[in-house]
Amino acid sequence: MTQKTVLITGATRGIGKGVAIAFADAGWIVYGTGRPSTGSGRPLSETAWAAEKKIILKEADVADQPRMAEIMQDIKDKHGRLDCLINNAGVASNTPASALGDEEIAKIIDTNFKAVFTCCQSYYKMQRKSGPSTGSGQVAAKGGGCIINISSVLGIVGTSLASVYSGTKGAVISMTKALAIEWANSGFRVNAICPGFIDTDMTDMLKKRESVMAKMLEFIPLKRLGTPEDIAAPAIMLASDGAAYITGQIIVVDGGLTAM
Numbered sequence: 001m002t003q004k005t006v007l008i009t010g011a012t013r014g015i016g017k018g019v020a021i022a023f024a025d026a027g028w029i030v031y032g033t034g035r036p037s038t039g040s041g042r043p044l045s046e047t048a049w050a051a052e053k054k055i056i057l058k059e060a061d062v063a064d065q066p067r068m069a070e071i072m073q074d075i076k077d078k079h080g081r082l083d084c085l086i087n088n089a090g091v092a093s094n095t096p097a098s099a100l101g102d103e104e105i106a107k108i109i110d111t112n113f114k115a116v117f118t119c120c121q122s123y124y125k126m127q128r129k130s131g132p133s134t135g136s137g138q139v140a141a142k143g144g145g146c147i148i149n150i151s152s153v154l155g156i157v158g159t160s161l162a163s164v165y166s167g168t169k170g171a172v173i174s175m176t177k178a179l180a181i182e183w184a185n186s187g188f189r190v191n192a193i194c195p196g197f198i199d200t201d202m203t204d205m206l207k208k209r210e211s212v213m214a215k216m217l218e219f220i221p222l223k224r225l226g227t228p229e230d231i232a233a234p235a236i237m238l239a240s241d242g243a244a245y246i247t248g249q250i251i252v253v254d255g256g257l258t259a260m
């Protein structure tokens with residue numbers, strides 16, 4: 001029972017998949033979630049790359065709080081621990097602010113902010129009484145855990161066509177800091193990672209438009225899009241025992257974009 005266990009939301013593709021593979025390669029027991037209605041049409045449990053890495057994918061919409069709480073409890077019951085929760089699932093939007101309708105606004109807020117909060121809440125309620133946690137030995141006896149929220153540089157700086165998306169990502173940053181303080185005494189560490197522009201389905205629109213892409217690269221000092229592995233490395237660091245004194249922090253991983 002010494003193997004650490006992590007749950008990553010939105011692990012079917014992109015950053016979540018890269019993070020899941022990196023944790024599996026680092027020796028963690030890895031669970032991920034994705035929506036039942038997307039993908040190849042086959043159950044997520046039959047996803048070949050996940051099976052190869054012994055990553056267990058569960059079907060769940062992150063906005064379904066009872067289902068997410070049930071998945072967390074099942075992991076805890078099976079392995080005796082859930083050391084880390086990574087709230088990664090998210091949706092983007094390229095709709096001009098003036099054209100955003102109620103349905104799209106609700107979907108972005110519910111997925112990118114409300115579900116991140118409710119997953120943090122379910123994890124806290126399950127973990128607050130019993131350990132072990134990834135924190136120092138002292139807090140492990142009291143319970144606790146490690147939460148990593150995937151925000152965005154667009155939660156820090158603005159751009160056009162991302163008004164509500166940016167709002168949710170900024171809210172995740174503020175919430176991360178607030179929860180880090182509120183739950184510190186219970187042995188929880190809560191941090192966030194802000195990716196810049198990462199090569200995933202989410203940035204397809206950008207990659208398809210050569211002129212936009214060229215302009216984008218002009219502004220990125222390291223002159224490339226990031227990869228899911230670029231996000232996985234700091235996530236593993238934040239989940240490690242070596243990060244026992246890091247909480248309430250926002251780690252920007254953007255090739256220097258926001259340093260300008």
Ligand SMILES: NC(=O)c1ccc[n+]([C@@H]2O[C@H](COP(=O)([O-])OP(=O)(O)OC[C@H]3O[C@@H](n4cnc5c(N)ncnc54)[C@H](OP(=O)(O)O)[C@@H]3O)[C@@H](O)[C@H]2O)c1
Pocket residue numbers: 009010011012013014015016033034035036038039060061062063088089090091092111150151152153194195196197198199200201202203
């Ligand atoms: N790519 C970037 O440049 C970038 C930059 C900054 C921040 N981020 C953030 O990083 C995170 C991952 O982005 P990505 O680029 O990897 O996006 P992606 O390739 O579009 O993947 C999104 C993931 O989230 C899952 N997801 C979306 N809505 C969900 C829901 N309601 N319930 C459960 N799962 C859901 C998707 O699952 P399905 O397969 O079921 O659709 C998929 O696994 C997001 O929070 C995003 O905002 C991305």
